[in-house]
Amino acid sequence: MTFDLSFLGTALWTAAAKIPATLALAAVPLALGTLLGLPLALARFFRVPVLGKVIQGAVTLIKGIPVVLMLFVFYVVSADAFDPLMQSLGLSLTFRDFPKSLIALAALSIYAAAALCEVFRGALAAVPPGQFDAAAAAGLTRAQVLRRIVLPQALPVSLPMVSNITIALLKAAAMGSVVAVVDVMNAAVIAANANYRYLEAYVAAALIYWGLCFALEKAFGAGEKVLTRRVRRAA
Amino acid sequence: MPHEPILEVTGLRKSFGKTPVLTGIDLAVQPGETVALLGPSGSGKTTLLRCLNFLERADAGTLRIEEQRVDLRHAHSKQILALRRRTAMVFQNYDLFLNKTVLQNVTEGLIVARKVSKDEAIATARDVLSQVGLSTRLDARPHELSGGQQQRVGIARALAIKPAVLLFDEPTSALDPEKVQEILDVIRAVAQTGMTLLIVTHKMGFAYEVAHRVVFMEGGEIVEQGTPAQVFGAPKQERTRQFVSRFTEGKAPEYFI
Ligand SMILES: Nc1ncnc2c1ncn2[C@@H]1O[C@H](COP(=O)(O)OP(=O)(O)O)[C@@H](O)[C@H]1O
Ligand SMILES: [Mg+2]
Numbered sequence: 252m253t254f255d256l257s258f259l260g261t262a263l264w265t266a267a268a269k270i271p272a273t274l275a276l277a278a279v280p281l282a283l284g285t286l287l288g289l290p291l292a293l294a295r296f297f298r299v300p301v302l303g304k305v306i307q308g309a310v311t312l313i314k315g316i317p318v319v320l321m322l323f324v325f326y327v328v329s330a331d332a333f334d335p336l337m338q339s340l341g342l343s344l345t346f347r348d349f350p351k352s353l354i355a356l357a358a359l360s361i362y363a364a365a366a367l368c369e370v371f372r373g374a375l376a377a378v379p380p381g382q383f384d385a386a387a388a389a390g391l392t393r394a395q396v397l398r399r400i401v402l403p404q405a406l407p408v409s410l411p412m413v414s415n416i417t418i419a420l421l422k423a424a425a426m427g428s429v430v431a432v433v434d435v436m437n438a439a440v441i442a443a444n445a446n447y448r449y450l451e452a453y454v455a456a457a458l459i460y461w462g463l464c465f466a467l468e469k470a471f472g473a474g475e476k477v478l479t480r481r482v483r484r485a486a
Numbered sequence: 487m488p489h490e491p492i493l494e495v496t497g498l499r500k501s502f503g504k505t506p507v508l509t510g511i512d513l514a515v516q517p518g519e520t521v522a523l524l525g526p527s528g529s530g531k532t533t534l535l536r537c538l539n540f541l542e543r544a545d546a547g548t549l550r551i552e553e554q555r556v557d558l559r560h561a562h563s564k565q566i567l568a569l570r571r572r573t574a575m576v577f578q579n580y581d582l583f584l585n586k587t588v589l590q591n592v593t594e595g596l597i598v599a600r601k602v603s604k605d606e607a608i609a610t611a612r613d614v615l616s617q618v619g620l621s622t623r624l625d626a627r628p629h630e631l632s633g634g635q636q637q638r639v640g641i642a643r644a645l646a647i648k649p650a651v652l653l654f655d656e657p658t659s660a661l662d663p664e665k666v667q668e669i670l671d672v673i674r675a676v677a678q679t680g681m682t683l684l685i686v687t688h689k690m691g692f693a694y695e696v697a698h699r700v701v702f703m704e705g706g707e708i709v710e711q712g713t714p715a716q717v718f719g720a721p722k723q724e725r726t727r728q729f730v731s732r733f734t735e736g737k738a739p740e741y742f743i
Contacts, residue, residue: 381581390599
């Protein structure tokens with residue numbers, strides 16, 4: 252079997268067309284995961300009674316499940332529930348019309364929320380306790396303490412881990428194929444199946460993922476530099 | 487003292503878990519008074535200060551500062567906030583806001599907590615910073631400053647809000663020895679402006695010279711209090727005598743460290 256360079260080009264082109272889909276499958280869970288993970292991390296960090304423990308348990312559970320399993324479960328549950336739900340709402344929609352990418356987005360967002368919850372909790376713990384005390388003693392409300400003093404110090408600390416999670420999401424999005432979501436990976440596989448040339452398609456996908464991950468790491472690195480430059484620890 | 491106390495705490499108790507740390511503190515501070523809080527390590531001095539501004543929640547007791555009186559155990563967040571805004575605290579490890587400049591460290595409590603206009607806050611900050619001997623480097627970040635400079639900012643940050651009572655928790659014990667005297671001089675100057683100060687310190691010479699009153703704590707209670715001359719010169723309690731003898735042995739009071 253020869254390596255068909257021109258098909259590599261074709262596969263690259265086909266797969267690259269799905270870069271926006273892959274980016275969306277990483278960006279939306281990242282955003283939702285942050286929106287959810289940060290309050291959860293705060294609840295855990297401040298040891299909110301009951302809630303803190305519940306979150307801890309939930310995070311452990313979610314992190315112990317393969318993402319692909321979560322995708323299957325969500326698929327099965329929504330397949331079962333969708334048609335009866337639509338009927339009861341008097342809508343003539345079937346599961347066929349249901350955008351499957353929502354399943355991938357939901358599963359990835361839950362995974363991201365659990366991962367980010369832990370990351371943000373660690374970052375909060377990295378802020379010296381004296382910062383909380385000094386801000387409270389200065390008469391700031393708890394929200395002001397967080398917004399003005401603590402989070403500006405915690406978030407830069409979390410960026411390297413957030414970068415890792417984003418890259419993990421980007422790659423996890425490839426598992427969207429099990430619920431028929433087409434991202435870079437699946438576009439490459441579809442092209443391969445159509446032409447019976449697999450290696451070229453896989454190499455094309457790998458090249459695109461490498462490029463995306465490289466760009467992401469650079470972007471996060473630059474962000475981290477900007478943010479930490481001003482928040483270095485006192486000697 | 488002729489005045490009504492500006493701060494009055496009664497029956498303050500605090501345990502950490504099952505360990506009692508403060509076992510019934512009654513203390514009153516007069517306006518303009520400088521009170522030095524002395525005592526061996528672990529006697530509860532820090533915890534007492536932290537209960538006064540609710541950095542720790544006491545188990546029992548009442549606190550009055552100016553006209554606001556609260557139950558220390560049951561005070562709700564609005565009362566706590568209002569009470570905190572009547573005090574300021576200078577910390578052992580400075581605890582400057584690491585994400586803020588020198589100037590912002592001082593203006594933060596004014597602009598954010600007290601809704602002072604930005605221009606007015608900056609003018610106040612420049613005033614108090616020059617009062618503590620910092621007129622340059624206002625745009626520096628805490629990590630760019632020496633310990634002595636950081637503590638000057640810490641004091642300026644506390645002065646800026648013109649608190650009813652200024653709380654100091656061992657303000658010089660993290661400093662290099664050669665910086666200690668400068669900071670004590672700054673605090674002495676603050677005391678002479680007539681502000682009300684409650685200072686935890688191990689600097690006996692400083693307490694002797696600057697404080698109007700010395701309060702000696704041990705084992706979570708106030709053992710003895712009085713003028714520096716009384717407490718250092720003629721302690722009534724054996725425990726006080728033992729504590730101060732470590733500093734006064736063979737020395738006239740003028741030569742205290
Ligand atoms: N957060 C805390 N949790 C448990 N024990 C504490 C805590 N803070 C202080 N303690 C204990 O309370 C006692 C008094 O401490 P502290 O108020 O710091 O004394 P001081 O300032 O006089 O040295 C000590 O035995 C200390 O170990
Ligand atoms: Mg202490």
